[in-house]
Amino acid sequence: MTGQVRTVDGRVAGRRGQATRQKLLDCLGEMLSSSPYRDVKVIDVARKAGTSPATFYQYFPDVEGAVLEIAEEMATEGAQLTALVEGRNWVGKAGWAAAEELVEGFLDFWRRNDAILRVVDLGAAEGDKRFYKIRMKILNSVTNSLTESVKELQAKGKVDKDVSPAAMAGSLVAMLAAVASHQKGFQAWGVKQAELKPNLALLVHLGITGKKPTK
Amino acid sequence: MTGQVRTVDGRVAGRRGQATRQKLLDCLGEMLSSSPYRDVKVIDVARKAGTSPATFYQYFPDVEGAVLEIAEEMATEGAQLTALVEGRNWVGKAGWAAAEELVEGFLDFWRRNDAILRVVDLGAAEGDKRFYKIRMKILNSVTNSLTESVKELQAKGKVDKDVSPAAMAGSLVAMLAAVASHQKGFQAWGVKQAELKPNLALLVHLGITGKKPTK
DNA sequence: ACTTGTCCTGTCATGCCGTCAGCTTACCGA
């Protein structure tokens, strides 16, 4: 798909090179989960990977470039999130189940990738198009599916005409992403996971169908 | 309240010192809105303020320390957001107006302070308690007020018993904050501000009262 | 063993960080 992996100076990377490259990415990923992005230094990543800073610069232009790589990989994996919405029935009990599973799956994905997602979020918020694109790639799949769902319900007259499907879907997805990235915050606050999820599901259901769920 | 302003080495700052200090804070604030947090260097801030790096370190332990200062100030100002919720009536047309004004005020505050809020968000997400506390301070005022509103409605039997007021309020506020910090993103996406706000207001209304608004 | 192309590292110039000693400036009491 991506063709050959290349070094910064244009050579094609062989088996050994790719292994080193991957190791650097892995170590960077670990470092991001244990220390603030701002404080991640090339020299630390290199040391952790048992190599030298110069090697790092052979494969990546800078730390940001490497982060983008990791993020891209995650985004590809994250496209599966569509499955949480596509082909779902939002009426009756099935609707409530759909909402619950969407929340569950989304929070889980976020928890698994929180370190990278944080950095992506910051980059996107700061206006960096590359990060923004990646964020889109992840959220788009879910948002587009949700948008479609709302449109369908609207066509059937089950949702008010003055609801903008895209804005509604986008807001709900943004909410899920926000809550997901502050999960620990909610906990420390006294809101338990167990209460949080049903509430999010309720909001999702209300937003999409405009009605209270039948459980 | 905070007593005297002190330099890092313990001296009390006089009029001139405080002016310099403030100038450094102002310049830092500007730089944060024009370039990524990661790239803000002490030397640039100092140059911009017409002083030397050493002076910066006289007033702040590091860049983060100075950012915390700015954020603290903003948080104090942000406590006014409570006014958007407190003493509001969530029934009938008044309820819709309350939701609209909450959304409006919230987005506006976020837009005015987006550069700092981005950094605060990142710090909080990375687990830094000092940033987390500041974020709380801003969101808490709104969240607590909203929580109370939900509790009241619940007491009157107008909201389902199985809704957790805190979780609901927290989720809604998180949504508002998330959408606010990606306002530009929504725009670039094809969702206009004009559609976004009513939808957010609708979600807020639905979440708090459990019912569609009467406009 | 020799060649070829990949892979890694020692080294170096550059630039920012964070600290200190010491100079300048403002204020105040005699």
Add this chain to the structure above:
DNA sequence: TCGGTAAGCTGACGGCATGACAGGACAAGT
């Protein structure tokens, strides 16, 4: 008016990360 004292500022320095390069190590094929 004149020191004295504390506040305010900066030049300079060791230390470290960055990013570039050239050359050595290594694997694979001949």
